Amino acid sequence: MAAASKEATKLPPLSPFGNAVAGSLGALFALTIVYPLDIIKTRLQVQSKQSKTMMKENEYYESTFDAIIKIIKMEGITGLYAGLPAGLIGVASTNFAYFYWYSFLRSKIIKQGSMSTISELLLGAFAGALAQIFTIPVSVVTTRQQTTHVKYRKDLIGTAEEIISDDGITGLWKGLKPSLILCVNPAITYGAFERFKHLVSERLSNNNNGEELSPGIIFWLGALSKTIATIVTYPYIMAKVRLQWKPPKDDEDDEDNYINKKKSFKYERYSGAIDVIQKVYKTDGIPGLYKGMQAQITKAVLSQALLLYVKEYTTKYTIMLFILFGKLLAGKKKVQ
Template sequence: MAAISKETLPPFGHAISGATGAMFALALVYPLDIIKTRIQVQAKHDNLDDSEQEHYKSAMDGILQIVKKEGIFGLYAGLGGSLIGTATTNFTYFYFYSLLRDIYNKRRTGTAAPSTAFELLLGAAAGALTTLVTTPVSVITTRQQTLPSSERQGMIDTCKSILAEEGIAGLWRGIQPSLILCVNPAITYGSFEKIKEIVLNALKTSLTPALAFWVGAMSKTLATVITYPYIMAKVRLQWKPSKEMEDRVVAYKGSLDVLNRVLKTEGFFGWYKGMSTQITKAVLSQALLFMMKDIFTNYTVLLYAIIRSSRAKIA
């Protein structure tokens, strides 16, 4: 029986290590996650006075305002749903990504590494499959992060409210930009593989957790800058105004409607509102994920080896 290694770890093993690493990373950067989400939904509405619209000047200003109004736990509103969503998203993504990559490796001829175009296509395919499965959790999390504390509900009650008010389609709000954003992990993971290859060849070394952190940071920054307008559009589509604002805020019809209205009211740079916080959160989270996934993959390999050894003894 062949020994288990990182290279021979099955897709399920990669999914476990990826999901665990992602949850660990999110828990560390969650206050930035809630701040960037709230900044992304802060729009100029004609029927509302400036005093009625919450605005953060910066990430630190947002943190201070939330702590003042909601206490320290306000920075962790919706954390449970976010962790479930992150685990589901990353488990599904890493499973499909590893599965599709394994299928390709078994069928390809020659020893040449996959091209950049193929890496992007592979990432997009895995991302599309993941999006179809996990969008409802994303919608629920966005609602929990952005509604006032007086209207905020638990994950199950939030889901029930969406179903009662918007029907089953409400759980898939923002699916269009979400599918377009499948190029984000495609760019991230595709560029990660290529940047890693270049760095390792240049330094003549193996991938360490610290090196994985910096390569992950570079790849995620690139992906975020390219796709940010649609990241903002997706969050605004999934957002719901508070009850006191609901009748005076015109609902968005789609991602293009979001982009057009933002361009008219806030200009081109309105498309990139909150991007610095998004990049900080995304880069830290993704870099930590790549670093921790490598560590958790080692533990997963060890766990598989223990299970195999136990089964062999029983047999």
């Protein structure tokens, strides 16, 4: 009787569009919570051993905590949220596109049979690539805003115009190649999450008569999945940020610049992701390839876990809203 009751109240599956909406809402909530960590990891990623002696003491960050203290001291609390509007637009559009294509293609494949781990990874990578191609300009703008000195920082539109003025329209797609390679990151994350969730669900099903996964378990499965993906792909994450970053101009006055002009120093220019990795390894070694990883992992893990946690709930409410909307439309048609 209880099983029949559960079956009766079971909600229908969400459409690809509905999944995209739920995923975007979860991503917006997650980014808003962890955004200060996003700025910190980005600024740490563009700093090097060479630049340490050339930069003003209050603008070089030794650690995540050191960065928080110095940013608040120099820019106030708002400094931890520089570029947030662009970041929210970027994460909403990227996750909408990703979840749409992922759920759409997954539903088609599952109709043909069960999916293997390899299929999950390939599907995640393909969906991520489609999302990146259309949404990377917002990522470039966000990176520029996060790493530009507060005196030179412009709003979203102004930053985009500056990028186009400096590098042409293609400048908005800087870092596209490493971004496409980094599509394995969400692929690993969601592939691992689905596998972990399946394994834990089976275990709980055998022990607890088919109970659903608790929010706590979902949170930790999401955290574990994202940690694995971040460690594997971090050097390319750092390389993408450096390609999208705009170093301070060499002719800017010392008082308004990050670097001390009394020193003879110029920032590296990069031709691609491999060039970034090679040059960073040459000057900073392996630790340089993972600079800022503490903030990145904390931010990525919290963000992904919160996203998946919130998405599980927003999915249910989104389904209910879609059902309600459908009934309203059906009622209007009958009246007409």
